[in-house]
Each structure stands twice: as C-alpha cells, then as structure tokens.
Amino acid sequence: MSDSDRLKGLLDGSIEPSEIEENPELYSMAERIYGRDALEEMGVSRPAKPKVHGISVSNGNGGVELPEVEDTAEDSSDAVINPRRPVFSIVISLLCLSIVVSNVAIGIGSYVPLCEDEVVPKELTYSSSATVDEGSLLISWTVTGMNISSNYSISWVVSENGSNEIVDQGGSSWMAGETVRIQTENWMVTTPPYTYLSVLSLEGVAIAYSNGTVGDISVMSDVEDPAEGCDENTRLLWSELPEYNDLSSWGEAGTGGIIDGALMTVFGLLTLRLMLRKR
Numbered sequence: 001m002s003d004s005d006r007l008k009g010l011l012d013g014s015i016e017p018s019e020i021e022e023n024p025e026l027y028s029m030a031e032r033i034y035g036r037d038a039l040e041e042m043g044v045s046r047p048a049k050p051k052v053h054g055i056s057v058s059n060g061n062g063g064v065e066l067p068e069v070e071d072t073a074e075d076s077s078d079a080v081i082n083p084r085r086p087v088f089s090i091v092i093s094l095l096c097l098s099i100v101v102s103n104v105a106i107g108i109g110s111y112v113p114l115c116e117d118e119v120v121p122k123e124l125t126y127s128s129s130a131t132v133d134e135g136s137l138l139i140s141w142t143v144t145g146m147n148i149s150s151n152y153s154i155s156w157v158v159s160e161n162g163s164n165e166i167v168d169q170g171g172s173s174w175m176a177g178e179t180v181r182i183q184t185e186n187w188m189v190t191t192p193p194y195t196y197l198s199v200l201s202l203e204g205v206a207i208a209y210s211n212g213t214v215g216d217i218s219v220m221s222d223v224e225d226p227a228e229g230c231d232e233n234t235r236l237l238w239s240e241l242p243e244y245n246d247l248s249s250w251g252e253a254g255t256g257g258i259i260d261g262a263l264m265t266v267f268g269l270l271t272l273r274l275m276l277r278k279r
Contacts, residue, residue, distance in 0.1 A: 100260060114236070115247060132189065132194060153172065156171060160191045196211060234253045
C-alpha cells in the first residue's frame with residue numbers, strides 16, 4: 001500500500017490498526033488527528049521503538065561506542081499538573097473570619113472609630129453653703145453643667161428662729177451664657193437657728209434642690225448618671241450595620257449574638273474547605 005493510500009485510509013478510518021502500529025510515522029500522524037486516547041480505545045498501541053545500543057565513531061585509535069540516550073520525556077499533554085489552592089479566596093475568607101472574631105472579642109469600635117456618641121445634656125450639679133457674720137446670713141449657690149442659652153432660676157425661702165419666722169421668700173432667674181454660675185445673697189437675721197430651702201429650675205421645671213441650716217448644710221441634687229457612650233460599646237451589631245453611626249448599633253464587647261456565631265461558623269468552614277481543596 002502506498003503512502004497516499006495509507007493517508008486516505010487514515011482519514012476515512014478504513015486502515016487497519018495493525019498497519020498504524022507498524023508505521024511510527026503513520027502512528028504519529030494518527031495521534032495528531034485523533035488523539036492518543038482515541039487510538040487506545042481503538043486498540044492501537046504506540047509502535048515499539050528499536051533500541052539502539054550505540055554508534056561507533058572512529059577516533060583514529062579504534063572505535064568508541066557512544067550510547068544513545070533514550071528519549072523518555074512525555075508529551076506536554078501528559079505532564080503532571082501540581083495542585084494549587086485558591087490562595088486569594090483563602091486570604092479573603094481568613095480576613096472575614098478575623099474581623100468577626102475580633103468584633104466579638106474586643107470590638108471593631110476599639111480600633112475603627114465608626115460610632116458617634118449621642119449629644120446628651122451636660123452633667124448638672126447644684127450646691128449651696130451658708131454662714132452667719134455679725135448678724136448677716138450669707139448664702140451662696142453654685143450651678144455647674146448648664147446648657148448655654150437655656151433659662152434657669154433659683155427660688156428660695158429663708159427663715160430664722162427654727163423656721164418659725166420667714167426672713168425672705170424670693171428668687172432670681174437668668175439665661176445661661178456659660179456653664180457655671182455662682183450666686184450669693186445675704187439677709188439680716190437676729191434669732192437662730194437660720195434655715196433655708198432653695199429650688200433650681202430649668203425652663204420653669206424644678207430639677208434640683210438644696211437646703212440646710214447654718215453649720216449643718218445638707219445638699220440634694222436630682223442629677224442623672226451620664227449615659228454610656230461609644231467607648232463602652234465597641235462591638236458592632238451586624239443587624240444594625242446600615243446605621244453604624246448610631247450608638248444603638250453597638251453593644252458591649254466580650255459577648256456575641258446569633259449572627260456573630262453564624263458568621264464565625266460559615267467563614268471557619270469556608271476557610272477549612274478552601275485550604276483542603278485541590279484544583
């Protein structure tokens with residue numbers, strides 16, 4: 001059979017497998033056309049390559065036999081591909097897991113100032129003191145933590161002879177231009193003991209009281225403790241993420257909710273799966 005007949009038979013599939021096995025060139029051509037896997041399914045094996053023991057080369061002193069190195073390199077199609085892990089995905093998954101864990105442990109707000117403290121009224125204090133000097137009763141009131149441009153007033157009742165005789169009943173009012181105010185009043189008195197009762201009002205509403213007697217002063221103030229702020233609440237609540245600026249979107253670190261536990265589980269399993277995955 002001529003080479004052209006063999007080529008035609010190779011293209012139309014009429015050639016016998018044995019003829020392909022006996023002809024290395026024909027096998028190489030069939031392998032490029034059909035692929036090695038297809039030839040193996042047809043039962044066609046690679047032609048055996050004759051082993052060459054060596055080549056005699058004359059060097060003038062006799063023949064020297066040079067062995068021919070057998071080509072054992074595999075085709076690129078048979079090269080072994082080392083498995084590679086998706087490094088980028090692993091890094092992203094580990095980063096997300098670290099964020100969730102650190103948010104529960106110490107709080108994101110500890111190192112990223114996302115929370116904004118609510119503006120609350122300044123802490124108010126109201127106190128008084130009284131002394132008697134040569135028949136004059138001197139009373140001083142001190143107010144701190146006032147709101148600028150708010151209206152305040154102090155009303156008082158001053159008495160002597162054990163509150164049996166009223167010395168004065170009055171008061172004063174002002175618009176706060178600063179946060180601290182000290183007000184002093186004095187009255188002529190004759191019969192001890194001297195007592196007084198005073199009330200501090202904000203916009204007409206009583207907010208604090210101070211009363212006492214000379215030498216035995218007692219102070220009462222109705223002042224609320226300041227609310228906790230962002231410094232005490234550093235754990236971000238994932239359910240309130242869109243409103244991260246509000247204090248209500250933050251909680252105390254060291255504790256976690258259902259969402260925190262679910263996120264740690266998801267990212268932990270995802271990271272483990274990616275690290276064990278082979279591509």
